[in-house]
Amino acid sequence: MLQRLEHDQKINNLNTENVCVPISDAHFPAPFHAGLEYSSPARGTWNIVHTGIMIPESHQIFVCALGCLRGVVLTAAEMNALGRYSSIQIREENVLDGGMEDLMIEGVTDIIQKLDVRPKAILLFISCQHFFLAYDQKIVFSVLRERFPDIYFTDCYMIPTLRKSGLTPDQKMRIQMYSMLEQRPKNRKKVNLIGSNLETAHTSELRRMVENAGYEFWDLYRCQDFKDYLSMAEASLNLVYEPIALMAAEDLKKRLGQEYLYLTFTYDFEELEENYRKLADALGIEKPDFSTEKHRAEFAIAHAKELIGDMPIAVDYTFTFRILSFARMLLEQGFHITEIYADSFLPEDEENFRWIQEQYPDVLISATNQPVMRFVHGEHRILAIGQKAAYFSGTDHFVNVAESGGFYGYDGIVQIMNLMEDAFFRKKDRKTIIQRKGYGCESCL
Numbered sequence: 001m002l003q004r005l006e007h008d009q010k011i012n013n014l015n016t017e018n019v020c021v022p023i024s025d026a027h028f029p030a031p032f033h034a035g036l037e038y039s040s041p042a043r044g045t046w047n048i049v050h051t052g053i054m055i056p057e058s059h060q061i062f063v064c065a066l067g068c069l070r071g072v073v074l075t076a077a078e079m080n081a082l083g084r085y086s087s088i089q090i091r092e093e094n095v096l097d098g099g100m101e102d103l104m105i106e107g108v109t110d111i112i113q114k115l116d117v118r119p120k121a122i123l124l125f126i127s128c129q130h131f132f133l134a135y136d137q138k139i140v141f142s143v144l145r146e147r148f149p150d151i152y153f154t155d156c157y158m159i160p161t162l163r164k165s166g167l168t169p170d171q172k173m174r175i176q177m178y179s180m181l182e183q184r185p186k187n188r189k190k191v192n193l194i195g196s197n198l199e200t201a202h203t204s205e206l207r208r209m210v211e212n213a214g215y216e217f218w219d220l221y222r223c224q225d226f227k228d229y230l231s232m233a234e235a236s237l238n239l240v241y242e243p244i245a246l247m248a249a250e251d252l253k254k255r256l257g258q259e260y261l262y263l264t265f266t267y268d269f270e271e272l273e274e275n276y277r278k279l280a281d282a283l284g285i286e287k288p289d290f291s292t293e294k295h296r297a298e299f300a301i302a303h304a305k306e307l308i309g310d311m312p313i314a315v316d317y318t319f320t321f322r323i324l325s326f327a328r329m330l331l332e333q334g335f336h337i338t339e340i341y342a343d344s345f346l347p348e349d350e351e352n353f354r355w356i357q358e359q360y361p362d363v364l365i366s367a368t369n370q371p372v373m374r375f376v377h378g379e380h381r382i383l384a385i386g387q388k389a390a391y392f393s394g395t396d397h398f399v400n401v402a403e404s405g406g407f408y409g410y411d412g413i414v415q416i417m418n419l420m421e422d423a424f425f426r427k428k429d430r431k432t433i434i435q436r437k438g439y440g441c442e443s444c445l
Contacts, residue, residue, distance in 0.1 A: 195245020
């Protein structure tokens with residue numbers, strides 16, 4: 001049964017027992033009941049518009065109802081990327097007259113003919129209504145490819161109804177981002193990093209290992225034009241560290257014969273060393289000695305702990321894909337974590353969940369998407385790591401990073417510790433910062 005939540009309700013009168021629980025009482029991997037969801041104004045994570053624009057010389061076309069278009073057009077506008085975005089509005093008559101295919105074919109044709117710059121690729125986003133109407137997607141793309149043989153087309157999906165079943169929109173988007181790559185002779189000295197929205201830091205051990213071994217390190221950030229993008233098909237090995245990109249790696253292996261190596265994102269030193277051992281084996285080299293980098297990370301952690309002391313810390317899942325690995329690392333080093341904001345956890349984090357549950361049973365697990373969280377705001381002296389943690393904690397002392405920020409390995413830990421120290425000493429304009437969509441993207445706000 002739905003309950004109306006009024007603005008003047010006091011937090012003390014809200015029933016928060018089902019949205020904020022000690023980890024000792026929480027269930028893995030989904031601590032909270034799924035139902036009506038709330039979206040906080042913390043917008044730092046990327047969406048499909050941000051991700052799609054990473055392909056150089058491409059143009060995005062969204063085909064959906066006006067209400068759905070509002071969000072994506074605002075994203076494109078905030079990014080100053082309206083020149084690479086178009087839309088086709090589905091009206092009631094398009095649903096009733098059975099002419100969805102004609103609407104898409106002629107709509108896309110009209111857009112292409114009116115563009116000032118002819119794109120090398122079109123990312124055509126379809127919506128829920130296409131699935132409800134069972135439209136003929138094969139005929140749409142067949143006609144478009146015949147009309148415009150010089151343009152690559154790929155199907156992308158803006159279908160929130162798929163969020164709870166099968167591949168998520170983020171997983172599907174990662175697959176489609178590389179779907180235009182075609183079979184090419186393999187270059188044994190070329191390695192791709194796939195699936196990451198943010199560029200991996202050039203100072204990371206991961207990147208340096210590849211380049212120092214004489215391999216080319218490629219990702220979408222290195223692609224200056226569409227020709228560079230297509231050249232990623234030449235790589236003999238794909239690296240992936242984001243769990244949501246694993247299916248993209250599987251697809252590329254199946255279609256192009258590119259082997260892949262999953263180097264799970266981690267803050268555990270032993271697990272990290274194992275990742276580097278796997279990478280060294282794949283590259284055919286001796287694993288470098290990273291003892292200096294490890295000592296730098298240990299020193300940075302100790303230095304941050306000395307400064308921050310026992311100040312309460314809240315973390316959230318938007319900061320990193322392995323939030324429990326990160327939380328465990330901080331707890332093992334003596335930091336005072338009081339709250340973890342997350343609605344679910346990755347299967348590979350179960351061991352960390354059980355460890356925290358046993359060693360620190362009072363750490364709170366708090367939801368971020370439950371409607372009652374709209375009124376749960378703190379006003380405490382707390383250090384937040386991640387935008388949602390900052391929003392719900394009501395603190396201006398926060399680390400403004402999303403999706404791991406491109407930080408990986410020992411070097412990544414050093415940079416995170418530096419950001420924690422900075423957040424401890426300096427306030428940020430929380431309300432202004434967290435409303436900007438897509439951390440790391442250009443924003444006109």
